[in-house]
Amino acid sequence: MTEFDDGRAGERSRELMTRAQKRIPGGVNSPVRAFSGVGGHPPFIRKASGCHVITEDGAALVDYVGSWGPALIGHAHPEVVDAVTKAARDGLSFGAPTAAEVEFAELICELVPSLQGGMVRLVSSGTEATMSALRLARGATGRSKIVKCDGGYHGHADMLLAAAGSGAATLGLPGSAGVPENAVADTVIVPYNDLEAVAAAFEAHADDIAAIIVEPVAGNMGCIPPREGYLAGLRELCSQHGALLIFDEVMTGFRVALGGAQAHYEVTPDLTCLGKIVGGGMPVGAYGGSTTVMRHIAPLGPVYQAGTLSGNPLAVAAGLTTLKILARERPHEALTSTTTRIVEGIGAAAAEAGVPFSSHQVGAMFGGFFRAEAPNNYAEAKQCDLDAFARFFQEMLARGVYLAPSQFEAAFVSTAHDEAAIELTLTAAKEAFAALAG
Ligand SMILES: *Cc1c(COP(=O)(O)O)cnc(C)c1O
Numbered sequence: 001m002t003e004f005d006d007g008r009a010g011e012r013s014r015e016l017m018t019r020a021q022k023r024i025p026g027g028v029n030s031p032v033r034a035f036s037g038v039g040g041h042p043p044f045i046r047k048a049s050g051c052h053v054i055t056e057d058g059a060a061l062v063d064y065v066g067s068w069g070p071a072l073i074g075h076a077h078p079e080v081v082d083a084v085t086k087a088a089r090d091g092l093s094f095g096a097p098t099a100a101e102v103e104f105a106e107l108i109c110e111l112v113p114s115l116q117g118g119m120v121r122l123v124s125s126g127t128e129a130t131m132s133a134l135r136l137a138r139g140a141t142g143r144s145k146i147v148k149c150d151g152g153y154h155g156h157a158d159m160l161l162a163a164a165g166s167g168a169a170t171l172g173l174p175g176s177a178g179v180p181e182n183a184v185a186d187t188v189i190v191p192y193n194d195l196e197a198v199a200a201a202f203e204a205h206a207d208d209i210a211a212i213i214v215e216p217v218a219g220n221m222g223c224i225p226p227r228e229g230y231l232a233g234l235r236e237l238c239s240q241h242g243a244l245l246i247f248d249e250v251m252t253g254f255r256v257a258l259g260g261a262q263a264h265y266e267v268t269p270d271l272t273c274l275g276k277i278v279g280g281g282m283p284v285g286a287y288g289g290s291t292t293v294m295r296h297i298a299p300l301g302p303v304y305q306a307g308t309l310s311g312n313p314l315a316v317a318a319g320l321t322t323l324k325i326l327a328r329e330r331p332h333e334a335l336t337s338t339t340t341r342i343v344e345g346i347g348a349a350a351a352e353a354g355v356p357f358s359s360h361q362v363g364a365m366f367g368g369f370f371r372a373e374a375p376n377n378y379a380e381a382k383q384c385d386l387d388a389f390a391r392f393f394q395e396m397l398a399r400g401v402y403l404a405p406s407q408f409e410a411a412f413v414s415t416a417h418d419e420a421a422i423e424l425t426l427t428a429a430k431e432a433f434a435a436l437a438g
Pocket of ligand 1: 125126127128130153154155156215219220248249250251275276285
């Protein structure tokens with residue numbers, strides 16, 4: 001840390017926020033960036049490199065937000081920056097097929113188990129991926145109902161803004177204004193990690209359910225892994241009833257394992273949604289499945305989905321280069337053990353200070369909960385002590401550790417988190433818990 005010795009918003013960030021609030025609703029272009037759940041103002045970020053973000057006030061913060069997931073190989077990785085720079089010189093957008101997007105699609109299909117031998121369509125965000133996958137599921141099955149989990153976040157499409165977690169959870173909104181009742185009339189909500197509820201939904205709606213969409217590791221109510229047998233159980237119920245199983249791997253894809261949660265848990269979905277890491281920091285989403293299902297998409301089939309900037313050359317350059325680095329360096333084992341060290345260190349600091357605290361970790365994502373027992377679903381996650389989280393968050397930020405400003409978000413570790421960053425984090429955690437206890 002340099003001129004400004006505290007990670008919280010300093011004078012420059014405050015000035016910028018005052019200006020931002022006049023022209024951008026809430027001063028932010030995505031609600032989770034505002035500090036609604038923790039109070040105060042967010043620091044504005046000037047640049048980022050490796051595992052650090054540098055604020056407009058001159059503080060270097062150890063970053064566990066990672067642009068909300070994409071920064072798995074650290075910020076501004078030189079190879080990725082080179083690839084994007086070169087692509088930019090060759091023209092920003094053509095709206096026509098390119099060689100790079102073919103190579104990108106081939107690599108995605110190679111790395112993600114359920115896409116092997118299948119097809120993938122590129123879009124520009126995770127929201128577009130889930131929205132399109134559900135349209136495809138409905139078009140392919142001729143059915144209308146979808147099942148989603150309480151607290152599961154799948155982007156901001158109308159039909160999915162029922163009982164969504166993440167930003168909506170932080171703001172305490174049950175869904176969203178502006179979503180008409182009939183937009184969510186075909187959305188069936190079940191608790192996460194509860195197979196009986198899914199079986200009951202199939203009993204109640206027999207042949208009407210087109211798909212179940214699920215985050216295989218829930219990442220928008222903190223980080224909550226599936227119970228033993230949960231994903232396999234969903235697979236079985238979907239197959240039994242002719243519904244499609246959609247894994248929303250926008251967060252878990254390439255993070256919990258190279259092949260995502262489906263590789264980690266060895267359960268094969270019918271459709272997979274990707275985002276975040278797949279774009280290497282640029283706006284990219286993707287959805288894919290077997291050729292049989294994907295054949296329903298236009299221009300092959302009757303399910304329409306399009307995008308002027310889909311497969312944009314800069315975005316493809318960033319995503320393709322990132323996936324190539326991951327495929328070449330296979331960092332997941334090391335990433336997992338780094339993450340375990342951080343999680344265990346934070347847990348030990350909490351225990352030492354006598355603060356009720358628990359955590360979950362899968363691969364390079366984790367969640368700490370201000371609750372004695374780690375939650376298994378959204379109802380339990382909501383029982384966390386949110387005031388304690390907010391205080392901990394501020395104490396960590398003041399010590400140069402940038403966590404997501406909500407109890408209902410996961411934390412992300414990158415290959416750039418080195419020894420110094422881990423030590424700084426664990427020292428900060430000790431002091432932060434001590435401050436909370438004292
Ligand atoms: C972030 C996220 C989305 C939405 O992606 P955007 O790129 O923000 O539209 C969808 N599903 C999950 C699981 C996510 O974490």
